[in-house]
Amino acid sequence: MSRVLVIESSARTEGSVSRQLTADFIGQWQAANPQDSIKVRDLAVEQVPHLDIDLLSGWMKPADQQNEVERAAAARSNLLTDELLAADVLVLAAPMYNFAIPSTLKSWLDHVLRAGVTFKYTETGPQGLLTGKRAFVLTARGGVYSGSPMDHQEPYLRQALAFVGIHDVTFIHAEGLNLGAEFLEKGLAKAREQLAQVA
Template sequence: MSKVLVIESSARQQGSISRQLTDEFIVQWQAAHPTDQVTVRDLAVEQVPHLDINLLGGWMTPAEQQTDAEKAALARSNTLTDELLAADVLVLAAPMYNFAIPSTLKSWLDHVLRAGVTFKYTDTGPQGLLTGKRAYVLTARGGIYAGSSMDHQEPYLRQALGFIGIHEVRFIHAEGLNLGGEFLEKGLNQAKAQLAQVA
């Protein structure tokens, strides 16, 4: 049995294409892997605060010297990190907001990219500690950006995931969603076809 962690980051609950993609992913994955455990964390419902002085303090201050706020921030980071550590498969749903990922997803990453936990520093540079995991990134984009200089999602997420040792990453882009007509239909159909291959 594998554990699958799905991270939703769309601000919208209704009419969200990235949520449609994750729903379809989960249905197809569970049909193909009925014994797998799927956990969904919705960052729009359970918002993760931006990295702040309390979180930094929680990471760096000895336990006996931590303030209550630092202890709470550390506990939140531990919860998120433990979920990621336990997962065999990571699914990130990432609508494109202003050419990049939602700030909620960035906040989640800031909580789980942790020195000594998900990566470590060595004499030859940083080394990711989450080897053996796979990741799928499901994006929803109003325009067509894959492979262009305006795509700040895929390069960033590849780097962030690779930094913690997740190098097997597949991106599924639903693009042209705001261009209307055949662009919308084509973008969705292509993404759904790729999802079927994944499962």
Template sequence: MTKILRIDSSIKTEGSISRQLTDDIMARVVAAHPDAEVTTRDLGANPLPVTDANWLVAVNTPADQRTPEQADIAALSDALIAELKAADVVVIGLPIYNFSLPSQLKSWLDQMARAGETFRYTEAGPEGLVKNTRAIVAYSSNGTRLGSDIDFASGYLRHMLGFFGITDMQVVASDHYAIDADSSLKSANDGIASLAA
């Protein structure tokens, strides 16, 4: 059974282009895998706590030595990591806020960036531990073109996913919506239509 993890990060619950695109991507992927098991994290509607000193201590304390509070803190991070590791496909909504990714999505990445869980250090350098997972990213922006000099989001997300071991990342983009909405959405829809389901 195919397992799909959907991550939405737009703070808009209505009128979000990235949510519309993740809906369309999900429809295509699920149509190809009708028995798929889908897990959804809506980071825009339900933001994760930011990582702080308490988080750092909690996740680096052996499980059998954690206080109840530390166990609760680590449990969320553990659950997020387990969702990602279990996924065959992860679909990520990436709206561009101020030329970068939403803080909600950054918090998700931070919660999972744990040595020994999603990566490890070796003599040859870091090695990602999340294997055989494909990422499909819905990039939406009013005018920050995908891959341009002012796009500080897509390259960072690609790097972080690769750091975790996810090197198969495809991006569909509606990246000039405020300039030409129809053309921008057509470009994204063409990209979705060309995805290998």
């Protein structure tokens, strides 16, 4: 049995294409792998605070030296990190906002990319500790940005995941969604065609 962790990051709870892709992914994955467990964390509903001094200072102290606020911040980060550590498959649903990712997803990454936990520093440089995991990134884009210098979404996420040792990453882009009905239809069809092959 594999454990799948899904991270929803669209600010829109209705009418979101990235959420449609997630629903398609989950349905197809469950049909092909009924024994697997799927955990969904919705960052629009369960918001993750931005990295702040309470979390930074909490990380730097032993648990018995943390104050109440630091302890709560560290506990939240530990919960998110433990979910990632336990997962065999990670799914990031990420609409493109201003050429990159939603700030909520960046906040989640700031909580789980942790030295000594998901990566470590060595004499030869950083080493990811999450080897053996697979990741799927489902994106929704108003324009067409793949291969463009304006795409700061895929390069960043690919680098962030590789940094913690996740190199088996599949990106599925639904693009051109705001360029008219024909582009919308083609963009969704292409993404769903790719989704049908992942489970």
